[in-house]
Each structure stands twice: as structure tokens, then as C-alpha cells.
Amino acid sequence: MTRTLTMKPLSTLILSVGAALMSSALLADEQITARFKPDPANPMKNAFENTTPISSICAAHIPTQCRALGIFSLRDNDFSALSNQPILANHEDERKGFMVKVPSDWRDLQVTHAGTGETETVQLRIAGIGSLWHVPRPPGVSAWQQPGVAWGNQWREAPSPCRRTGHLAAGVAFGSYFWLTPEGAGPCSRKPSMELSSLRFNTMEYAYELRTPNPLTMSGGQYYGSITYTMGPGGDYDFGDVMVPNKSALTFNFILSVEHDLKVDIPPGGNRIELIPDGGWQAWLNRGRAPTRLYRDQTFRIAASSRFKMQLECSIVMGNTCGLRNANGDEVPLQIAVTLPSGIDGRGNQAVQKRPLRLDGDGTELFQPQFYVNDRPGTLHFEVLRDDMAEMLKQPGSTYTGVATVIWDSQV
Incomplete structure (x- = not known):
């Protein structure tokens, strides 16, 4: 998928x-x-x-x-x-x-x-x-x-x-x-x-x-x-x-x-995310049992010298996050989170580790570099949780797709 x-x-x-x-x-x-x-x-x-x-x-x-x-x-x-x-x-x-x-x-x-x-x-x-x-x-x-x-x-x-x-x-x-x-x-x-x-x-x-x-x-x-x-x-x-x-x-x-810098680089092809289970689909098919989750971690590199926020926009909205949909109109929620490099404070000297990205912006409304973070790696985490994935497995052969836009915004 x-x-x-x-x-x-x-x-x-x-x-x-x-x-x-x-x-x-x-x-x-x-x-x-x-x-x-x-x-x-x-x-x-x-x-x-x-x-x-x-x-x-x-x-x-x-x-x-x-x-x-x-x-x-x-x-x-x-x-x-x-x-x-x-x-x-x-x-x-x-x-x-x-x-x-x-x-x-x-x-x-x-x-x-x-x-x-x-x-x-x-x-x-x-x-x-x-x-x-x-x-x-x-x-x-x-x-x-x-x-x-x-x-x-x-x-x-x-x-x-x-x-x-x-x-x-x-x-x-x-x-x-x-x-x-x-x-x-x-x-x-x-x-x-x-x-x-x-x-x-x-x-x-x-x-x-x-x-x-x-x-x-x-x-x-x-x-x-x-x-x-x-x-x-x-x-x-x-x-x-x-x-x-x-x-x-x-x-x-x-x-x-x-004169601040805020620059985010995604590697070639990094804007297309394929969600797969641990070990890939073939490993699960050989075991004859359903996977426990579908996920993908996508790395990026960031340079930041000023405070910024992160926002989420979705082509399919499900509650406070994005959704995926198949040809029959069945939908499942997609969980999106971010990990930022050390040196970027995520609220009260907290490290930013798998911080959820939500449509209301709660929790990602302010990130403050403690020094100039230059070309350091971060990660976007995408996951369909186990309970939601169970619904997808009822539709074998289906492809679920959706579009999410992640925004790094210096206008805080």
C-alpha cells in the first residue's frame, strides 16, 4: 500500500x-x-x-x-x-x-x-x-x-x-x-x-x-x-x-x-511514503499472520536559527489527524510525529522525540533552537496503529492513499 x-x-x-x-x-x-x-x-x-x-x-x-x-x-x-x-x-x-x-x-x-x-x-x-x-x-x-x-x-x-x-x-x-x-x-x-x-x-x-x-x-x-x-x-x-x-x-x-535561516531538505523521493510492516510484507506472508502495525520513518535535514512551529494539513481529515482512503471509500487514521535534532527545544527544555503532529497544532506551536542548528538530521514518523490496521486487512488487495502536508513555519 x-x-x-x-x-x-x-x-x-x-x-x-x-x-x-x-x-x-x-x-x-x-x-x-x-x-x-x-x-x-x-x-x-x-x-x-x-x-x-x-x-x-x-x-x-x-x-x-x-x-x-x-x-x-x-x-x-x-x-x-x-x-x-x-x-x-x-x-x-x-x-x-x-x-x-x-x-x-x-x-x-x-x-x-x-x-x-x-x-x-x-x-x-x-x-x-x-x-x-x-x-x-x-x-x-x-x-x-x-x-x-x-x-x-x-x-x-x-x-x-x-x-x-x-x-x-x-x-x-x-x-x-x-x-x-x-x-x-x-x-x-x-x-x-x-x-x-x-x-x-x-x-x-x-x-x-x-x-x-x-x-x-x-x-x-x-x-x-x-x-x-x-x-x-x-x-x-x-x-x-x-x-x-x-x-x-x-x-x-x-x-x-x-537574518535567520530556516531550511529543510528532504532526500530525493522522500515525499512519497510507503507504509510497510516490520521486516516487509514478504516476511509477514511467510509467517502466515497479520502484521501488528504499518509504519515508515522518513529522515530530513534541518538548519534553523530562529523559533518555528510545525503544522499539518490533510487531504482527508479524521479527527485531529490525516486519513487514508481506499477505492471503496473506507478510511483509517494515520498518525504522524516528528523527531528533531538535539539543540532544538520543544517546550521547557524538552527534547523533541516522536512529538505528534496534529491539525490543531497542539504541542508543535513553538520550537526554539538553543544555538544555530546547522544541517542536522530529523525524522518524520508515519504509522497506522494496530487496531486501525485491522480494518484495512478486511479489504485484501486494497490500496489506501492520502496526502498530508507538513509545514515548518517561522512565523510564530
């Missing part, structure tokens, strides 16, 4: 949902992009990749430190700040001279799927700060020298609670520095040993650290979100009371792209 299985054309399903337009507000200030795309060569790496171009600090000056710390750098070329009064030598109040305080603590921001409205949380913190500063000459850069400490070391060695990177590039009247800012760090400051009539910052370079959500639990497509930091005295970016920045806020706009 024969049984036909057809598959909907979902053998390859690549999800990539985008937004054609962005508002002008999203194009302002700084933009951070990250992408998740499963890597067959590294299936256990299930995290976003930061695709934002990095500035020269992490690209050329301290790349090893940045990689070790998991931080990335950006440069704001439009930033500047100018002192509103002279900076006195050896001033007591750090707010009256050179001071920097950045939002080094973790902040939450919400990103929203462009199509579905689903939301996820991204965390951001500023992990380093630097700039190009200018002073009048005379006295020039030597104004920063303190007794027993060369002026260059004042900037190469960061003041507590900031930490050194060793970066310093300078001339006679300017310097470029960069310091790390530990989580929750307070202000860092330097004071000159000679009075400076003015101080100017040109550009600001900063490092940031990201915590991104689990992409395996996210829908394919693009997520947008933003976070705004205040700038100025008492703000998130605080340069003291003397240095006046040219902007009052800095906004980071995020675009997270999720």
Missing part, C-alpha cells in the same frame, strides 16, 4: 524584513548598526556582530585593548568646547578646569521591529573618552607639567578613576589623549601648573560597550531604537563649569538586523 507525503515549498526560507525609509531624526548624530546572521562554520556563536565602522582609536592606536575589552570607538568630528574663563594654575575645584565625566554606567534602550512592533532591550555604556585639546602658546603644553611629572605623562597616564591606554599624540600647543572609563566611574580631571587663558576641545572620541539581546529569540528583520545623552554641566557628558560644549545632547540611533 502506498502513502503520499507532499511538502509545501518551504525547503529554503530566509527571513530578511527591512524598512525602506527612515525618518530624518534617525539620520542625525551617531548611528550604531549590528547584524546577526548564522555562521555555518561557527554554529555556537549566536550573537550580534557590531557592523559600525570604528574610529582610529580602536582601529589603529589601541586595537588589542579594544578587542580584549569588547569595546568600539567612534569620533564626533562636529563636537567642540571652549572655555568661558581662564583656567587657574593648581585650582582646587576640578570643575574650574579640565574635567570629563561620561555615562559609563549601563543604560537600557528599547529597539522595535519595523514590521511586527516586537520590542527588545539593548544596553549601552560609554567605556572611554578622548579629544584633541588646544592651549595658547606660551605657555603651550608645558603648562600641564607638575613637579616630578612630565606634562606628557599627565595625559598618557590617566587620572583615577579613569584608566590609561597609553595613547598620546601632541605638538607644542595641542594634545590628543584617550582614557578608559570603568563602569560607574566618576569625573577625571587634570590641572595645569601655569595659568591658561583659554582651552579648546576639537572633536571628541569615545569608546562604547554593547549588550545585545539573544538573536535566536528575535524575529527576522530590522529593529530600530535610540537613546539620547545630555551634554553640559551636570549632564550625562559633563565637562565641568568652565568648558562649554557646542551641543546640548548626543543621540545614538540603533539598527539591529536579524
Whole structure:
């Protein structure tokens, strides 16, 4: 007897949902992009990749430190700040001279799927700060020298609670520095040993650290979100009371792209299922007794990086499953089940072993990969139970057929 299985054309399903337009507000200030795309060569790496171009600090000056710390750098070329009064030598109040305080603590921001409205949380913190500063000459850069400490070391060695990177590039009247800012760090400051009539910052370079959500639990497509930091005295970016920045806020706009894989491959001829007893028909005929069941296990291979569900459609419906019918119109129910490879959770960390496929979808409404399952084997199980098969044996020589459609659907 024969049984036909057809598959909907979902053998390859690549999800990539985008937004054609962005508002002008999203194009302002700084933009951070990250992408998740499963890597067959590294299936256990299930995290976003930061695709934002990095500035020269992490690209050329301290790349090893940045990689070790998991931080990335950006440069704001439009930033500047100018002192509103002279900076006195050896001033007591750090707010009256050179001071920097950045939002080094973790902040939450919400990103929203462009199509579905689903939301996820991204965390951001500023992990380093630097700039190009200018002073009048005379006295020039030597104004920063303190007794027993060369002026260059004042900037190469960061003041507590900031930490050194060793970066310093300078001339006679300017310097470029960069310091790390530990989580929750307070202000860092330097004071000159000679009075400076003015101080100017040109550009600001900063490092940031990201915590991104689990992409395996996210829908394919693009997520947008933003976070705004205040700038100025008492703000998130605080340069003291003397240095006046040219902007009052800095906004980071995020675009997270999720490109999932869901691919199912059936071997050639695997869409046509013939149900047979254990050992084949000839073995049962030689024994002279009826078989106890009719069944067939059909293997397939699956690649999945996102949640999915499985559904069943039938040409012949019998209760909550499919049916088989002969030429006389006699029908018997067909039981269909699925076994999925390890690494795919079938509800509460349960392995998926011979999970029944039903028309109402109960039990197969959510499968969650715990990592990128790449080209792993699974099995579809087809069976006519013993009691149902007894009815078929009353019709010797009959052929029972039916069509069942098994669907792997990422739209959960």
C-alpha cells in the first residue's frame, strides 16, 4: 500500500524584513548598526556582530585593548568646547578646569521591529573618552607639567578613576589623549601648573560597550531604537563649569538586523511514503499472520536559527489527524510525529522525540533552537496503529492513499 507525503515549498526560507525609509531624526548624530546572521562554520556563536565602522582609536592606536575589552570607538568630528574663563594654575575645584565625566554606567534602550512592533532591550555604556585639546602658546603644553611629572605623562597616564591606554599624540600647543572609563566611574580631571587663558576641545572620541539581546529569540528583520545623552554641566557628558560644549545632547540611533535561516531538505523521493510492516510484507506472508502495525520513518535535514512551529494539513481529515482512503471509500487514521535534532527545544527544555503532529497544532506551536542548528538530521514518523490496521486487512488487495502536508513555519 502506498502513502503520499507532499511538502509545501518551504525547503529554503530566509527571513530578511527591512524598512525602506527612515525618518530624518534617525539620520542625525551617531548611528550604531549590528547584524546577526548564522555562521555555518561557527554554529555556537549566536550573537550580534557590531557592523559600525570604528574610529582610529580602536582601529589603529589601541586595537588589542579594544578587542580584549569588547569595546568600539567612534569620533564626533562636529563636537567642540571652549572655555568661558581662564583656567587657574593648581585650582582646587576640578570643575574650574579640565574635567570629563561620561555615562559609563549601563543604560537600557528599547529597539522595535519595523514590521511586527516586537520590542527588545539593548544596553549601552560609554567605556572611554578622548579629544584633541588646544592651549595658547606660551605657555603651550608645558603648562600641564607638575613637579616630578612630565606634562606628557599627565595625559598618557590617566587620572583615577579613569584608566590609561597609553595613547598620546601632541605638538607644542595641542594634545590628543584617550582614557578608559570603568563602569560607574566618576569625573577625571587634570590641572595645569601655569595659568591658561583659554582651552579648546576639537572633536571628541569615545569608546562604547554593547549588550545585545539573544538573536535566536528575535524575529527576522530590522529593529530600530535610540537613546539620547545630555551634554553640559551636570549632564550625562559633563565637562565641568568652565568648558562649554557646542551641543546640548548626543543621540545614538540603533539598527539591529536579524537574518535567520530556516531550511529543510528532504532526500530525493522522500515525499512519497510507503507504509510497510516490520521486516516487509514478504516476511509477514511467510509467517502466515497479520502484521501488528504499518509504519515508515522518513529522515530530513534541518538548519534553523530562529523559533518555528510545525503544522499539518490533510487531504482527508479524521479527527485531529490525516486519513487514508481506499477505492471503496473506507478510511483509517494515520498518525504522524516528528523527531528533531538535539539543540532544538520543544517546550521547557524538552527534547523533541516522536512529538505528534496534529491539525490543531497542539504541542508543535513553538520550537526554539538553543544555538544555530546547522544541517542536522530529523525524522518524520508515519504509522497506522494496530487496531486501525485491522480494518484495512478486511479489504485484501486494497490500496489506501492520502496526502498530508507538513509545514515548518517561522512565523510564530
